[in-house]
Each structure stands twice: as C-alpha cells, then as structure tokens.
Amino acid sequence: MSERELYRKRLVSMADLTPAHITRILDTARVMKGISERDVKKAPTLRGRTVINFFAEPSTRTRTSFEIAGKRLSADVINISAAGSSLSKGESLKDMVGNLRAMNPDLLVVRHGASGAPEMISRWVDCTVVNAGDGRHEHPTQCLLDLMTVREKKGTLEGLNVSIVGDIANSRVARSNLIGMRAMGMKVTVCGPATLLPPRAGEMADRVTSRIEEAVEGADVVMMLRIQTERMEGANFPNIREYSRMYCLTAERMKRAARGALVLHPGPVNLGVEIAPDVAEGPWSVILDQVTYGVAVRMAILYLLLGGGLPEQ
Amino acid sequence: MSDLLIKGGRVIDPANGLDAVMDLLIERGRIARVGRKLESAAKRVIDAKGLWVTPGLVDMHVHLREPGYEYKETIASGSAAAAAGGFTSVACMANTNPVNDCGQITEFIVETARREAVVNVFPVGACTMGLKGEALANIGEMAAAGAVALSDDGRCAMNAQVMRKAMEYGAMFNLTTLVHAEDHNLTQGGVMNEGAVSAALGLRGQPAAAEEAIIARDIQIAEYLKLPVHFCHVSTAGAVELVRRAKERGVKVTAEAAPHHFTLTDEALKGYNTNAKMAPPLRTRADMEALRAGIAEGTMDAIATDHAPHSVIEKEVEFDQAAYGIVGLETALPLALALVREAGVAPARLIESLTARPAAILAIERGTLTENAAADVTIIDPGREWTVDPALFKSKGRNTPFGGWTARGRAMFTIVGGKIVHELKEQQA
Ligand SMILES: [Zn+2]
Numbered sequence: 126m127s128e129r130e131l132y133r134k135r136l137v138s139m140a141d142l143t144p145a146h147i148t149r150i151l152d153t154a155r156v157m158k159g160i161s162e163r164d165v166k167k168a169p170t171l172r173g174r175t176v177i178n179f180f181a182e183p184s185t186r187t188r189t190s191f192e193i194a195g196k197r198l199s200a201d202v203i204n205i206s207a208a209g210s211s212l213s214k215g216e217s218l219k220d221m222v223g224n225l226r227a228m229n230p231d232l233l234v235v236r237h238g239a240s241g242a243p244e245m246i247s248r249w250v251d252c253t254v255v256n257a258g259d260g261r262h263e264h265p266t267q268c269l270l271d272l273m274t275v276r277e278k279k280g281t282l283e284g285l286n287v288s289i290v291g292d293i294a295n296s297r298v299a300r301s302n303l304i305g306m307r308a309m310g311m312k313v314t315v316c317g318p319a320t321l322l323p324p325r326a327g328e329m330a331d332r333v334t335s336r337i338e339e340a341v342e343g344a345d346v347v348m349m350l351r352i353q354t355e356r357m358e359g360a361n362f363p364n365i366r367e368y369s370r371m372y373c374l375t376a377e378r379m380k381r382a383a384r385g386a387l388v389l390h391p392g393p394v395n396l397g398v399e400i401a402p403d404v405a406e407g408p409w410s411v412i413l414d415q416v417t418y419g420v421a422v423r424m425a426i427l428y429l430l431l432g433g434g435l436p437e438q
Numbered sequence: 439m440s441d442l443l444i445k446g447g448r449v450i451d452p453a454n455g456l457d458a459v460m461d462l463l464i465e466r467g468r469i470a471r472v473g474r475k476l477e478s479a480a481k482r483v484i485d486a487k488g489l490w491v492t493p494g495l496v497d498m499h500v501h502l503r504e505p506g507y508e509y510k511e512t513i514a515s516g517s518a519a520a521a522a523g524g525f526t527s528v529a530c531m532a533n534t535n536p537v538n539d540c541g542q543i544t545e546f547i548v549e550t551a552r553r554e555a556v557v558n559v560f561p562v563g564a565c566t567m568g569l570k571g572e573a574l575a576n577i578g579e580m581a582a583a584g585a586v587a588l589s590d591d592g593r594c595a596m597n598a599q600v601m602r603k604a605m606e607y608g609a610m611f612n613l614t615t616l617v618h619a620e621d622h623n624l625t626q627g628g629v630m631n632e633g634a635v636s637a638a639l640g641l642r643g644q645p646a647a648a649e650e651a652i653i654a655r656d657i658q659i660a661e662y663l664k665l666p667v668h669f670c671h672v673s674t675a676g677a678v679e680l681v682r683r684a685k686e687r688g689v690k691v692t693a694e695a696a697p698h699h700f701t702l703t704d705e706a707l708k709g710y711n712t713n714a715k716m717a718p719p720l721r722t723r724a725d726m727e728a729l730r731a732g733i734a735e736g737t738m739d740a741i742a743t744d745h746a747p748h749s750v751i752e753k754e755v756e757f758d759q760a761a762y763g764i765v766g767l768e769t770a771l772p773l774a775l776a777l778v779r780e781a782g783v784a785p786a787r788l789i790e791s792l793t794a795r796p797a798a799i800l801a802i803e804r805g806t807l808t809e810n811a812a813a814d815v816t817i818i819d820p821g822r823e824w825t826v827d828p829a830l831f832k833s834k835g836r837n838t839p840f841g842g843w844t845a846r847g848r849a850m851f852t853i854v855g856g857k858i859v860h861e862l863k864e865q866q867a
Pocket residue numbers: 591592593618670671717718
C-alpha cells in the first residue's frame with residue numbers, strides 16, 4: 126500500500142503498513158505524546174471531523190483510548206456499542222454499517238468479534254476504517270503501541286528478541302505483533318501449549334516453543350497474553366492450576382531474560398495466572414506505559430489517516 | 439420424419455468407446471442412430487461442425503432447495519440453471535425443509551420436477567431421519583417413490599454403526615450411500631481449510647484429517663460389507679490417495695470432485711470472500727493438483743458441482759456466519775474443460791466423468807448415446823470464450839467466486855428427451 130493510500134483508506138492489518146509507515150507513525154506518536162503531557166491537552170487538528178467508535182464487542186479500554194485520542198485532537202467522537210445498537214435487535218452488520226455511512230463520518234473505528242469484519246466494512250463504506258480488534262485476526266493499534274513502548278524504552282527495535290507467551294492461536298494481539306515486530310527486524314518467539322499454537326506456527330514466527338524457560342532465555346521483551354480461563358479449561362489444557370504452573374511469568378523465570386528486559390501485557394491482567402504480581406508490578410513491567418503510549422499512537426493514527434499531513438511537511 | 443439431426447460434430451460417447459466426427463439422429467425422444475453421413479428429413483438440423491456432441495451431462499450432486507428454501511432456488515430455477523450449463527440430469531440432495539426422508543417428500547420432488555423442470559431430476563433420499571445421523575430414514579418408501587441414492591449430505595453420521603446400517607439397508611434397494619465425509623468434532627467451529635491462510639486470517643480451520651478420517655472409516659466398512667460406497671466432493675490429496683488404494687484392492691468405492699476444488703485454493707478466501715466459503719473448504723495447491731491427477735486417471739470417477747445456491751443475506755455477513763456453498767451448474771463445464779488444456783485430462787475421460795460414470799454410480803439409464811437410449815445430448819463449443827456474469831444466471835443464486843472470470847467452453851445446446859431446452863443465442867455470446 127502506498128503512503129497516499131494509507132492516509133486515505135484503512136488500517137485493518139499490520140500487513141497494510143510498510144516499515145517506513147510504522148516508523149512514521151511512531152515518530153508522530155511521540156509528538157502526540159507531548160500534547161498529552163501539556164496542561165491543555167488539546168490540539169485543534171481534527172476540528173470538524175467526525176470519528177465514530179463502532180464497538181460491536183465490549184471493550185472499555187480500547188474504546189476509551191480511541192475516544193481520548195480523538196478528543197485531544199478536537200474531533201467529534203461518537204461511541205456506538207453493540208448493546209445499545211440495532212445490531213442487538215437482529216439488524217445485519219451490512220445494514221447497520223449502511224446507516225453509519227449515511228451519517229457521513231470521516232473515520233470509523235471498528236471493534237468486532239468476527240475476524241474480517243473491519244475489512245468487510247471497509248468495502249461497504251467510503252470513509253477511513255481503523256481496526257480496533259477483530260475476532261482472532263488482528264489488533265494493529267495494539268501492535269503499534271507495543272512497538273512504541275519498546276522503542277521508547279530500548280531506543281531501538283531492530284535485532285531485539287521478543288517472546289510472546291500464551292494463547293497464540295486465538296490472539297489477535299499476537300497475530301498483529303508477529304507481522305509488525307518481524308517487519309521492524311525483531312526476532313519473535315511464540316510460546317504456549319501445543320493446543321494453543323496456530324497451525325504451522327513455524328511459518329509465522331522465528332521460533333516456536335512450548336517451554337516458557339526456553340522462551341524467556343535471553344529475551345529483551347517478554348509479552349504475556351491474557352488467558353481466557355472460561356473457554357479453555359478442559360479443552361486446551363487440563364486446568365488453570367497446571368497452566369499457571371507451566372506458563373506463569375514469575376520473577377524466578379525472568380532471571381533468564383536479558384539485562385534490562387521489558388515485560389508487556391495487553392491487559393486486562395489475570396494476576397497469578399499468566400503473570401505473577403511481583404512481575405506485573407516489578408522493575409521489568411511497562412504495562413502502564415503501554416496504556417499511555419496507546420493514546421499517543423491512536424492520536425497519530427487518526428491524525429495521519431485523516432490527512433493531517435506529516436508533521437515535518 | 440425424425441425430430442432432430444445433429445451433423446458433423448465430434449461425437450464423444452465414452453460408454454461406447456466412441457470419439458469420432460459423426461452425425462446423430464433423434465426420433466421420438468430417443469437416439470435413433472449415430473453414424474457417418476446420415477441423411478434424414480428432420481424437423482431441425484443442427485450443424486455441429488467444430489463442436490463436441492456428448493451424452494447429456496449428469497450432475498450427481500446439486501441442492502435445489504425445494505421444498506422449504508424456495509427463496510434460494512426452486513426445482514424450476516435450478517433445472518433451468520442445469521440446462522444452461524449443459525446438464526440434462528441432476529441428482530438433488532435431501533437437505534430440504536422438510537428433509538427428504540420419507541416417501542411423500544420424494545414424491546413431491548418427482549411430481550414438481552415432472553411439471554416444472556426442464557431437465558431430469560433424480561431425488562437423493564436421506565440416510566437418516568432429519569439428517570440427524572440416528573434413526574434410518576424411510577428408505578424403502580423413498581426407493582419406491584423414485585430415490586436413486588442415499589445421502590445425509592451437509593451432515594455426516596458420527597456414529598459408524600449408523601453408516602453401516604444405511605449401507606446395508608440401502609443395498610437391498612440398490613441405493614448407494616453418498617458420503618459427505620466430515621468428522622464434525624474435528625471441524626467444530628472451523629470455517630475454512632486449516633493451514634497458513636486460516637492462521638493469517640484468524641479464522642478457525644478444518645483440517646484435511648477431518649475429511650480423511652471419515653473416508654478411511656467408511657472404506658473399511660464398505661470393504662467389510664462388500665458393498666458400494668461413494669464419496670461426495672473429495673477435496674484433499676490424502677483422500678484421493680485413500681480412494682486410489684481402496685480401488686486397487688477391489689473395494690467398491692467411487693468418488694466425485696467439484697470444479698471449485700480442482701480450480702481454486704484457500705488463497706481465494708483472502709479478503710474474507712464469503713463466496714469462497716464452502717464445505718468441504720477450498721484446500722491447498724497440492725490438494726488441487728492431486729484432484730486433477732485423480733480425475734485424469736479415473737480415481738475420481740465423477741465431476742459434480744455441489745451446486746449450493748444461497749441468497750445475498752446469507753453471504754453478505756460476517757465470515758463466521760456466512761452460509762457454506764456456491765452455485766456451480768452454470769460454470770462447471772468451462773472449469774472442467776480447463777482440465778483438458780491444463781491437467782492432461784483426455785477429452786473422453788472428462789466427458790465420462792460428466793456422463794457415464796455418474797450415471798453408473800446412481801444406476802440411472804442416462805449418460806450414453808447408445809441407440810434407443812433417451813435422447814439427452816449436450817452440444818459443446820469447447821473453445822468459446824465468455825465472461826461469467828452472475829446477474830445473468832438462471833439460478834436464483836449469485837454466490838460464485840467466478841464472477842468476472844473469462845471462461846472457455848460453453849454448452850451451445852442442451853437436449854433432454856429429444857427436446858431442446860437450452861440454445862445459446864448469438865446475442866448471448
Ligand atoms: Zn456435502
């Protein structure tokens with residue numbers, strides 16, 4: 126996708142972006158973070174622009190992050206959730222989107238439980254579409270905020286060893302990060318029980334292992350994924366106790382990581398299940414920084430996609 | 439005076455080992471003569487120079503949706519689609535509403551077809567009541583009413599004992615069981631082939647093993663019982679190999695392949711194209727190649743479309759929720775003819791897979807140009823190029839991944855019982 130198209134059309138997959146695009150977004154996000162640190166946290170850049178946050182699947186964190194991002198840039202932000210919308214009354218997605226389209230938004234932020242919904246929606250509307258997480262597919266803005274967090278803390282991305290641990294098969298965060306991190310020259314290991322690794326994981330990652338000790342060994346970044354305990358027990362592993370024993374990131378296990386290693390988690394955290402409290406709150410943890418950078422990255426995305434131009438132009 | 443004389447075409451009649459430029463004469467709805475330089479005062483003479491004259495094509499696997507889903511397709515619209523695609527006979531699956539699991543429904547289909555269909559419609563009865571895979575359907579009753587085979591297509595009996603009983607009971611009425619091979623536990627939640635593409639799209643996959651496990655199971659049962667079994671829409675290389683080996687040791691196994699499976703791969707799903715969603719799913723290039731080889735050598739006996747019309751409201755939805763299946767009757771012939779050019783399939787073998795073989799599996803007296811046989815004939819222009827425009831389909835279904843494709847090869851005339859039911863007018867070219 127050319128830069129021109131990028132700023133017009135959509136962000137549904139990290140595969141929509143080149144490394145140059147990613148760098149541009151992260152640079153812009155750094156400027157945006159400056160706005161968030163001022164006393165008056167508002168720039169007039171997107172005044173008169175309408176952003177609809179269309180969340181067909183509940184998510185307070187991501188929706189709030191997009192909402193703050195839009196408002197800090199002075200856009201009119203409207204939130205529509207599935208619960209209150211006609212989707213819950215049996216209206217089809219296409220009809221629902223047709224209605225949104227008729228309201229002439231400039232940009233649609235879409236969260237949906239079905240993989241591919243934002244891509245389909247982007248074919249049904251003429252405004253810009255940003256994927257805020259679709260099913261088991263992708264969550265590109267999460268990937269971008271993860272990249273920003275690592276770059277701000279480590280100064281670089283190229284050559285770093287990252288291990289993503291947990292339910293890789295069902296994780297849109299893992300899928301976006303596998304694309305985005307590898308595009309930026311990071312070496313990505315995925316780790317989880319064999320039942321939660323995607324088919325042919327070896328083609329998606331640099332390394333695949335089911336042993337967390339091996340994954341953490343020498344890692345510069347360890348990203349822990351939330352485990353969906355309700356759906357998983359019995360089907361994919363015997364019980365949460367065994368999962369925890371095998372995959373919980375403990376301070377003891379973190380000793381194997383590289384010096385100055387970072388621990389990331391997209392949240393919300395299951396303390397004591399996939400991550401021990403002393404790690405989540407320990408010196409490695411950048412989990413709260415991720416939230417801060419999340420707003421900055423989403424400001425950058427809105428700004429660039431709505432044709433705000435590049436800062437240096 | 440005879441009804442129809444077809445002159446100078448390349449007559450391909452695999453049932454009689456015939457492939458030569460000849461004339462064909464039709465009288466009183468029957469094949470009167472096939473020979474050189476036939477002279478006769480016929481009501482109509484068709485110049486078939488440069489065209490193939492074949493037995494009317496037989497599609498042993500379609501969904502006509504009537505009764506119950508007339509908004510998707512009817513026996514009338516589906517049969518018109520068949521005629522347009524060159525098919526003179528279709529076997530329609532039992533997953534209607536109500537399910538064709540008793541004599542009255544079979545009779546309804548036969549009667550409706552007699553009144554409204556332009557091609558021969560042969561009903562397939564369900565193996566089990568409601569396709570539930572539990573109690574046997576009213577097999578004797580359906581056989582008496584005209585069912586030509588048994589199938590729970592769309593579903594697969596997870597209980598091997600039920601499959602055994604269906605084969606045994608059906609055999610008393612000379613009805614072969616047509617198996618939709620899918621282990622529903624292994625495919626649970628899956629909406630496409632499991633592999634690199636499903637991983638990238640974040641869609642749940644169905645492994646090839648889910649199809650192969652059932653094929654292996656039912657081959658063993660058929661071998662033990664010494665009874666025939668037929669596998670619908672075989673889609674994996676492993677399944678082709680299982681069928682090949684079973685045939686080598688004399689098991690009475692037959693199989694069909696669908697045009698979409700030997701033409702497309704799971705790459706067609708990129709962009710979440712719901713018109714490429716079907717069961718079994720589009721597989722990999724290796725699977726596609728194996729199917730082509732299987733057709734060339736005859737391991738895959740028949741080509742069948744699995745014509746599965748749906749309305750847009752069932753396709754223009756989230757991928758997970760979209761209905762399975764595509765229409766196939768009006769695009770099958772050019773996709774099959776491509777195998778002659780691209781996969782080394784001999785013309786006679788290709789025509790056999792579309793005529794004599796499926797007719798033999800269903801034990802229906804069709805698929806041949808033998809003298810005195812019903813005059814079902816298809817006249818094909820194998821080189822004719824045309825653009826697939828779903829809006830022009832006779833089928834009510836527009837759900838095809840081939841819209842906009844440049845197709846090569848087309849049915850110029852479709853003749854059923856001596857009557858021309860489809861003739862391609864020049865302006866349609
Ligand atoms: Zn089927």
